[in-house]
Amino acid sequence: MSQGLPAPRANAYRDAWNGDLNADAAGTEHRVAGWVHRRRDHGGLIFIDLRDRTGLLQLVIDPDAGADIFTAAEKLRSEHVISVSGVVEKRGAEHVNPNLPTGEIELRVTSLDLLAEADTPPFPVDEDTKVSEENRLKYRAVDLRRSGLRDALILRSQITHAMREDLSAQGYLEVETPVLTRSTPEGARDFLVPSRFSPGNFYALPQSPQLFKQLLMVGGLERYYQIARCFRDEDLRADRQPEFTQLDIEMSFVTEDDVIAEIERLMTKVFEVGGLDVAPAPWPRLNYDESMLRFGNDRPDLRFGLEIKDVSDALSGSEFKVFESVLASGGVVRAINAGQREFPRKELDNLNEIAKRHGGKAVAWAFVQEDGTWRSPIAKFLGEEKTAAANVVLEASPGDLLVFVGDQAKVAAPVLSALRLHFAEYFDLIPEGQHSITWVVDFPMFEHNDDEGRWDAIHHPFTAPTGDLSDPGSLRSRAYDLVVDGTELGGGSIRIHDPAVQSRVFEILGISPEEADDRFGFLLDALRFGAPPHGGIAFGIDRIVATCAGRDSIRDVIAFPKTATGADPLTGAPDPVGERQLKELGLRNLVAAPPAAG
Helix, strand or coil: CCCCCCCCCCCCCCCCCHHHCCHHHCCCEEEEEEEEEEEEEECCEEEEEEEECCEEEEEEECHHHCHHHHHHHHCCCCCCEEEEEEEEEECCHHHCCCCCCCCCEEEEEEEEEEEECCCCCCCCCCCCCCCCHHHHHHCHHHHCCCHHHHHHHHHHHHHHHHHHHHHHHCCCEECCCCCCECCCCCCCECCEEECCCCCCCEEECCCCCHHHHHHHHHCCCCEEEEEEEEECECCCCCCCCCEEEEEEEEEECCCHHHHHHHHHHHHHHHHHHHCCCCCCCCCCEEEHHHHHHHHCCCCCCCCCCCCEEECHHHHCCCCCHHHHHHHHCCCEEEEEEEEECCCCHHHHHHHHHHHHHCCCCCCEEEEECCCCCEECCCHHHHHHHHHHHHHHHHCCCCCEEEEEEEECHHHHHHHHHHHHHHHHHHCCCCCCCCCCEEEEECCECEEEECCCCEEEECCCCCECEECCCCCHHHCEECEEEEEECCEEEEEEEEECCCHHHHHHHHHHCCCCHHHHHHHHHHHHHHHHCCCCCEEEEEEEHHHHHHHHHCCCCHHHHCCCCCCCCCCECCCCECCCCCHHHHHHCCCCCCCCCCCCCC
């Protein structure tokens, strides 16, 4: 991976980077430094692959270099740190390594200094062997030397540099916002920090700079950005960490179209740097309701078909009591045509387990036969007229596998989404090197929490609504998400700048005026002093880099991540603290396990 490093300042250790030397340097003398990646003893000659951040360079040590040098080279082991000088020579044609950028040359060593010895590494650095995540994180300093992680972090640096460079050129101000703030109910749980100066009170680590960036717009800064650290105490998975980094952007006097156009310009450059080949902007926009119907979620992967179709009307009025009961209760019957597939009975039964994991009950299936009838346990209850009508909706042909889910719409959608993704993986339907990109827009403003009998904000309570504020269920939000390959890379909205509208939204969410003033009074006060229409977006940098690097987990593009349980095997965090520290903070440990001494 090209790094664009300037030549190092010549000193006692090096005057060149390993990866920068090439055939043009033949006949010149250089000093290089790094780690012993691999050592090979070929009798009278010793070959060493020397590694630094820029790559590998082959060293050659022969007895003519001097007994001391040759003896020292014989003792070198993997990960020893050395500095050597010598003459760059071209390799013979039969010895050129076309897979190595420096494969045309080697350095014939004339001096060698051992700078540090190394214990045997906990796993090979010179091999692409599978290593448990626990070991990778515990010995992260060693893991960082491996080319895959090193290249991901180099890419991350290049991407964030491109973001800063572009936004600064467009007049955005980089402004830091507080890390120690107050707890505000924004969705996930806050991480709390006790205050020694104010016993019994706590700071909260920010889930995002949301309120502060709105204050910056009220303050007249017009265009703001920040590479911000954010913290959320929520359950983890491959694309979540308790602490993460986002590109935060806000601008004044803008509409949705303005923000989207600005972001398309920026992200086009980011994707170019990241090597992600996406369609040229402007990118398509997909309505939320359509996305939920066709793909079962609001972050659709458009790289393959298998779209969901509603067959409620086609199958209504049959003798299949399961579907009839669902339809009578206001539910839906939806289906996927998985195409002409060989699918064993064991895998068909497994579809029910997938459905249950995503809140459903069961999956019905059918294979279309040559005459258009179905081979299916439910075919006799539906009859040929109903199955023929469903075939038309699903554009079914002989040999096609059809799967059906009957349930309430909000249950059927995630089940079918999971089945769609399962089929794509099982049948290897995702084209390699092909990427999809779309905006998802026109979200509902609220969704009803039936368990608690209240409304919840789909995005956050500062998103501007459209529609009749007296009818929360009909309101839409001025929100937008950018989705690549089924992953939401970023999301934002036009914000509420009218304090009366903001107060009404709090009311709908069940936040009393007293609680609103207690939690968000500083924002409401600021809005009363004259706020411009404003909006913005936040992008998960970890997700952007993982997508560009082709990694499934964001842990593979973070220098020092946590495990799926939030633990840090490297430092041992989180861990107990001593009684003295707790006493200073006015705290007492109520957990059964005793705190550490001290």
